[in-house]
Amino acid sequence: MHLDEEELSRALDKPADYGLDLDLSSYITEPKEEVKLEESIVRRAYEVGVDLSRKDSVGSFFQVDHSVLLKAIQKKFEKDVELMTIEEAIEKYDWVEGLMWNLISPYKDKYTAFAAKNRRGGYFIRILEGRRVYIPVQACLLLYSPSITQCIHNLIIAEENSEAHIITGCTHHIKSVKGLHLGMTEIYVRRNAKLSFTMVHKWGPGMDVRPRTGMLVEEGGTMLYNYVLLGEVKSIQSYPMTMLAGSNSRISTNNVIYLSGESNVDLGGGVTIKGPGSKAELLTNSVVTDRAKLVSRGSIVSEAPGTKGHISCRGLILSDKAEISAVPSLTSKNADSELTHEAAIGKIAEEQLFYLRSRGFRLDEAESLLVRGFLDISSMGLPKHIEKMIDSIIEQTMKGF
Amino acid sequence: MLKIERLYVTVGERLVLSDVNLEIAEGEVHVLFGPNGSGKSSLVMAILGHPSYKVISGRIIFKGIDITEMPTEERIRLGMAATLQHPPKLHGIRLKELLNRISDGRLRDDGLLRLIDKLRINEDLLNRHVNVGFSGGEIKKCELAQAFALNPDLLLFDEPDSGVDIENLELIGRAMSELLVGKSALIITHHGHILRYIKPVRAHIMFKGQIACDGNPEEMLNQISKNGYGWCEKCISMKKS
Incomplete structure (x- = not known):
């Protein structure tokens, strides 16, 4: 998609709909030192579920700040999965740019605009038509330099009748006490494909995180989106959006959250159901302690018959100073759809x-x-x-x- | 084994047990009848030491030790176990994992495996989260398995036969009768179905928070089936006068 520079510049002043507003000028965009694949970095990746030494993965992608330190597909899976940097993919295929900023608007807020203007890296993962791989593709994005902003654009395509698991870990190195992670991720699940995407986040008390995620699921496709967030983070605001475009398509998001310290997290999820017979499920289980605050949002809009949607938010509060708010929203534009929600919060x-x-x-x-x-x-x-x-x-x- | 002396218990402002006296000797199984809301479950809760059930006077003696003020888990570790009538759901905790932890990792022991088999607790149920989406019969079986996994000397059964179909009743009844050999127990039952399989030595009737009378289990059950609990009120007031 062509980016309108003027509109991008205007969007740089737009705060996000939710969450803490950040001053983007307090971060740097260029790392001060070169990063090498050293042991302390590899260990940190392991702590978010990415074992770079693992033999039983299809392939691995590892980006530290702006440097892609590792991107490799095992030889025997070369016919199943493509894995490269987003820049390489743009170079290789003329259709790749057309799929970018298609499911996320670059003009949505200052974070999308900033990421669009300053993109450096990100992965392109494509599961080829009819290919099914049952061991995971793994990716890790790590912040290393102090005060760095990581502006990443990821693109995942599960082609028709394919199936795969992707596990991604995002974290920071202990050297980096302050930082901003802007990860744009667009996911296309083509006809009858099944994609399971699991993201593990572990940050620190000085880290701000503004991921933006857009997903499109075509006819008969299934998207399983799992998010595990553990420990303390300065702030996160995220609201993955899914379009169930095809009939009998399905999305299930499953958030498992444990927040401690002074964490301030605003986590949502929105689904628009356009395909008849499609199903959406947004589940969040959270535990908050210390002075952590969590807002758990969910929204399902059904525009097609024979559809089902369910939002569940279960929260456990372990400290008198911690806080959880659940904000579910259901909209049905069709008599033949069944939308439900349940929320239970307490000690x-x-x-x-x-x-x-x-x-x-x-x-x-x-x-x-x-x-x-x-x-x-x-x-x-x-x-x-x-x-x-x-x-x-x-x-x-x-x-x- | 268990001796309850002049026990008075409140929940909030409400007196739920008054002047309850009960003694169960080693190896004896007793049954406790009584209408809904008479205080049968409250007695179990008081014996277990539920924090909402406050003993305002009287004592509970278990194996010669005064446990009236003892935390629940210590009472259990002394050798008692209970099945609850309405156990809560435990999301995220599998029955298998819970049984394994309760039995200190003895889940693979023959005895426990036989019990699980006897109660027809299959792999599917073992892998489900405790009491989440369980049927009435599954809840009772899961309660029994947990209670016996503790290998206790005294068992308290709160309505092991309510909401259970005939097939499961027989399973539960036979398992209980086999496992109770040599143990002491107090069985609470509203309608007495479980007594087809278990023959207690003594029965008590609880009425309005008091033990209204004690006697032969079969005679008492016949009496209750014929006349209901209406005469208990008269009986208590006669005793008082």
Whole structure:
């Protein structure tokens, strides 16, 4: 899509609809030093579920600040999946630019405009027609230089009848105490394709994160979007938008959130259902502690018959200073659609604690069992070893709780 | 095994048990009848030490130890277990994982596996989140499995037969009767169906928060089936006068 520079410049002053407003001039866009693939960086990637030494992945992409340190597809999967930088993809295919800024408007707010003006890297992952790969493609985006802004544009295409798992981890290196991650991700799920996309985020108290995500699902396609956010972050505001364009298409988003410290997170998800017989499900399970604040938004608009939509927000508040707000919204423009929502927010229920104590668990054991239960990821449909790895990351984050 | 002496219990401002006395000897199974809301479940909650059930006077003695003020989990560790009538849902906690933790990792032991098998708790149910979307029968079976996984000496069953179909009733009844050998128990039942499979040595009737009378389980059940609990009121007032 052609970008209108003037309109982009105007959008640079537009705050986002939700979340903390950031002063973009307080970040730098050029890293001060060159980054090498060193052990402390590789370890950090591992902590967000990306094991760069893993043999059982289709391929890996690893970008630190603006430098792509690794992008490789295993030879035996070269006929199944394409993996390259977004710049390489633009170079290689004349249709790639046409798919960019198609599902996200660059003029939406200052973050999209800034990312459009300053794009540096991002991955292009394309699962070729009819190809099915059951081990994951993995990608890690890491912030390294202090005060850096990472402006990334990712494009994922699951071509017709294909199937794949993508696992991405986003984090920062301990050296970087302040930083801004602007990750634009556009995902196309073509006819009868199935894509499972799992993102693990682990940040620090000085990090601001403004991802922008747009997804399009065609006829018979299925998109599973899993998001795991753990620990403390300065601020996140995100509102992935999905268009269920084709009939009998499906989106299921599953957020599992554990927030500590002073985190300020505004997390949403919007789905427009245009295809008859399509289904949307937005699930969020969250645990907040310390002084963390979470706004959990969800919106489903149904414009087609025979459709279903459900929003669920379950939140557990572990401290008197922590806060959760649930803001679900349902709009039906068709008599033949079934839209529901449920929200339950509060502290750990006394009845559950008593129940577990009546089975011999001490109070602290009962509490941690229930909190851990809240952060269950088994419904994400992940490959077993990925599920195990993320489980152990959650376990690690929860240590000392 | 269990001795309750002149127990008075409140929930909030409400007196739910008054002057309850009960003694269950080692190896004895007792049954507790009573109409809805008479205080049967409150007695179980008080024995377990539910924080909302405050003992304002009286004592609960278990294995010779005064447990009236003891935290719930310590009472359990002393050797008691209970099945609850309306257990809460535990999202994200699988039955399998819970049973394994309750039994200190003995889930693979023959005894526990046999019990799971006997109750027809299949792999599918073991992998589901505790009580989430369970049928009435599944809830009861899951409660029983947990209680026996603790390998207790005293069991408290709160309505193990309510909301259960005939097939599951038989499963539950037979499992209970086999597993109760040599153990002490208090079985609460509103309509007494479970007594087709278990023969308690003594029965008590709870009425308006008091034990109205004690006696032979079969005779009492016959009496209740014929006359209901209407005469209990008279009986209590006669005792008082």
